[in-house]
Amino acid sequence: xxxxxxxxxxxxxxxxxxxxxxxxxxxxxxxxxxxxxxxxxxxxxxxxxxxxxxxxxxxxxxxxxxxxxxxxxxxxxxxxxxxxxxxxxxxxxxxxxxxxxxxxxxxxxxxxxxxxxxxxxxxxxxxxxxxxxxxxxxxxxxxxxxxxxxxxxxxxxxxxxxxxxxx
Amino acid sequence: xxxxxxxxxxxxxxxxxxxxxxxxxxxxxxxxxxxxxxxxxxxxxxxxxxxxxxxxxxxxxxxxxxxxxxxxxxxxxxxxxxxxxxxxxxxxxxxxxxxxxxxxxxxxxxxxxxxxxxxxxxxxxxxxxxxxxxxxxxxxxxxxxxxxxxxxxxxxxxxxxxxxxxxxxxxxxxxxxxxxxxxxxxxxxxxxxxxxxxxx
Numbered sequence: 306x307x308x309x310x311x312x313x314x315x316x317x318x319x320x321x322x323x324x325x326x327x328x329x330x331x332x333x334x335x336x337x338x339x340x341x342x343x344x345x346x347x348x349x350x351x352x353x354x355x356x357x358x359x360x361x362x363x364x365x366x367x368x369x370x371x372x373x374x375x376x377x378x379x380x381x382x383x384x385x386x387x388x389x390x391x392x393x394x395x396x397x398x399x400x401x402x403x404x405x406x407x408x409x410x411x412x413x414x415x416x417x418x419x420x421x422x423x424x425x426x427x428x429x430x431x432x433x434x435x436x437x438x439x440x441x442x443x444x445x446x447x448x449x450x451x452x453x454x455x456x457x458x459x460x461x462x463x464x465x466x467x468x469x470x471x472x
Numbered sequence: 473x474x475x476x477x478x479x480x481x482x483x484x485x486x487x488x489x490x491x492x493x494x495x496x497x498x499x500x501x502x503x504x505x506x507x508x509x510x511x512x513x514x515x516x517x518x519x520x521x522x523x524x525x526x527x528x529x530x531x532x533x534x535x536x537x538x539x540x541x542x543x544x545x546x547x548x549x550x551x552x553x554x555x556x557x558x559x560x561x562x563x564x565x566x567x568x569x570x571x572x573x574x575x576x577x578x579x580x581x582x583x584x585x586x587x588x589x590x591x592x593x594x595x596x597x598x599x600x601x602x603x604x605x606x607x608x609x610x611x612x613x614x615x616x617x618x619x620x621x622x623x624x625x626x627x628x629x630x631x632x633x634x635x636x637x638x639x640x641x642x643x644x645x646x647x648x649x650x651x652x653x654x655x656x657x658x659x660x661x662x663x664x665x666x667x668x669x670x671x672x
Contacts, residue, residue: 324527414519
């Protein structure tokens with residue numbers, strides 16, 4: 306791992322890694338730990354191994370997913386926990402009266418996403434929040450494109466169904 | 473964008489048929505100006521997605537994760553310092569215990585000793601004699617110079633050192649306990665929610 310690659314390709318995606326870790330672990334603290342560990346691991350990658358890495362972002366995402374899943378398993382933490390730290394974020398950009406009314410619904414939708422099964426949650430996160438292509442998602446999660454599509458479809462369907470129950 | 477356009481995009485979104493570009497258009501629509509009333513019920517989803525995109529690793533987080541390590545080093549350093557201090561105090565304390573008896577006759581002589589044996593002699597003694605001898609030699613100069621100020625010193629200093637050591641230990645334990653408590657607390661919060669979740 307060279308300093309240049311690290312600074313130009315790995316460091317800039319740390320927020321992305323953090324959001325992904327947060328999505329899986331549901332804990333700010335755990336997610337911070339995961340990011341730190343992943344960055345450390347990437348930094349220590351041996352030169353001969355780093356030559357083989359074509360796509361640093363996908364590789365970092367895979368490391369983040371594995372590490373996050375390890376954490377949730379070892380701690381038997383469930384990520385159904387409401388995402389910490391996002392609750393206080395106010396919905397801005399539209400009129401305040403609507404905002405307060407809908408801010409609550411926005412939180413509920415976040416909670417619904419957090420309650421999706423692992424794979425669906427990860428796929429939906431990478432697509433709808435990180436805006437990755439199906440290929441990139443397949444690579445990051447080491448699953449087939451077909452699996453990506455199926456899981457995304459299921460995730461959105463579940464969210465849609467549950468959202469009608471909210472309003 | 474018109475309602476029909478958005479509705480068409482939405483239909484394709486639910487089916488997983490939209491492109492990234494179209495999905496961005498949906499997010500933009502629901503996060504910008506006024507929304508068509510008929511689309512109000514799906515707005516929270518696209519607002520949630522937008523908000524989640526803005527979540528960032530706080531710099532505070534970095535500091536927090538470094539701090540425990542700093543405390544460890546600080547604790548280790550203070551323990552080392554206290555050990556060194558204790559080792560330094562030891563000969564001084566024994567010195568002072570004998571002092572009451574030796575003091576009255578010794579005081580007139582003591583002030584002379586440091587003036588006549590400054591650096592060269594100390595340097596000369598150092599290599600030959602064991603370390604312990606060096607300490608008393610240095611110490612003796614102090615009772616002579618400032619015996620009135622230093623009378624309470626050795627015992628108080630020892631006591632202070634003990635207290636500091638105890639406090640450092642307590643502080644280290646507290647810090648460790650706090651991090652563990654935080655972990656446990658978040659764990660408990662999470663455990664409460666486990667039954668809600670459905671496996672898939």
